[in-house]
Amino acid sequence: xxxxxxxxxxxxxxxxxxxxxxxxxxxxxxxxxxxxxxxxxxxxxxxxxxxxxxxxxxxxxxxxxxxxxxxxxxxxxxxxxxxxxxxxxxxxxxxxxxxxxxxxxxxxx
Amino acid sequence: xxxxxxxxxxxxxxxxxxxxxxxxxxxxxxxxxxxxxxxxxxxxxxxxxxxxxxxxxxxxxxxxxxxxxxxxxxxxxxxxxxxxxxxxxxxxxxxxxxxxxxxxxxxxxxxxxxxxxxxxxxxxxxxxxxxxxxxxxxxx
Numbered sequence: 269x270x271x272x273x274x275x276x277x278x279x280x281x282x283x284x285x286x287x288x289x290x291x292x293x294x295x296x297x298x299x300x301x302x303x304x305x306x307x308x309x310x311x312x313x314x315x316x317x318x319x320x321x322x323x324x325x326x327x328x329x330x331x332x333x334x335x336x337x338x339x340x341x342x343x344x345x346x347x348x349x350x351x352x353x354x355x356x357x358x359x360x361x362x363x364x365x366x367x368x369x370x371x372x373x374x375x376x377x
Numbered sequence: 378x379x380x381x382x383x384x385x386x387x388x389x390x391x392x393x394x395x396x397x398x399x400x401x402x403x404x405x406x407x408x409x410x411x412x413x414x415x416x417x418x419x420x421x422x423x424x425x426x427x428x429x430x431x432x433x434x435x436x437x438x439x440x441x442x443x444x445x446x447x448x449x450x451x452x453x454x455x456x457x458x459x460x461x462x463x464x465x466x467x468x469x470x471x472x473x474x475x476x477x478x479x480x481x482x483x484x485x486x487x488x489x490x491x492x493x494x495x496x497x498x499x500x501x502x503x504x505x506x507x508x509x510x511x512x513x514x515x516x517x
Contacts, residue, residue: 329473337463343480
C-alpha cells in the first residue's frame with residue numbers, strides 16, 4: 269500500500285486575531301467497507317481515518333469525525349484565529365489505531 | 378415476510394438482469410431523518426446553515442463541499458442516498474475564525490446532502506441541498 273503521507277498548507281506568519289486558512293490533505297485509501305474484491309467477491313474490510321484533530325500549542329482548535337463517505341485522500345479546510353506564536357499540530361487517527369501527524373510553526377505578530 | 382437465501386439470490390439475479398443492482402442498500406430518507414433527530418435531539422429548524430456544493434458532480438468519488446453556520450459549534454453532514462447516511466462532523470472552538478469548513482465526500486448517486494448545525498446557544502439548524510451525480514462513488 270502506498271505510504272500514508274500528510275500534507276498541510278499553513279502560513280508561516282499571521283496577524284493576531286485575523287483569520288488564517290488551513291488546508292490539509294493526507295494520502296489514504298479510505299476503504300469504505302462497501303467495496304467487493306473483484307476476484308473473490310468478498311467485501312474488502314473497512315479501513316478509514318475516523319478522526320482528524322488540529323491542536324495549537326496543545327489545545328484542540330478544530331476536529332472532525334469521519335465516516336466512510338469521506339473521499340479517499342481526505343481533504344479538510346478550515347480557519348483559525350491566533351493570538352500568539354506557536355506550533356500547530358495535526359493528527360489523523362486510523363481505524364487500526366495508528367496516528368499520523370505533522371507539525372508547523374506559525375509566527376504571530 | 379421471511380427471506381430465504383434462495384429468494385435473495387433470485388431477487389439479486391432479477392435486479393442484475395435489469396441492470397438495477399449497483400449499491401448494496403441505500404440509506405432511506407427515514408434513516409437520514411432519524412440520524413438528524415438523534416443528533417439534534419429533535420427536529421432542527423430549517424435555515425441558518427449554508428451548504429456549498431456543485432449542482433452537478435461528474436465523479437461521485439470526490440465531491441467538494443463546504444458548510445458554514447454562523448455561531449455553530451458543530452456541523453454534521455449527512456448524505457441521504459448513500460449506503461449509510463453519516464459523512465462527518467466538524468467541531469469548532471473559540472479559536473475558529475468562523476464556523477466554516479470544507480472537505481471532499483463520496484456520493485453513491487444523485488441525492489440530497491443534509492447539514493445540521495449545533496449552535497452555541499443549544500439550538501439546532503439544518504439545510505439540505507441536492508447534488509446530481511453522473512458517476513456514483515462507493516466503488517459501485
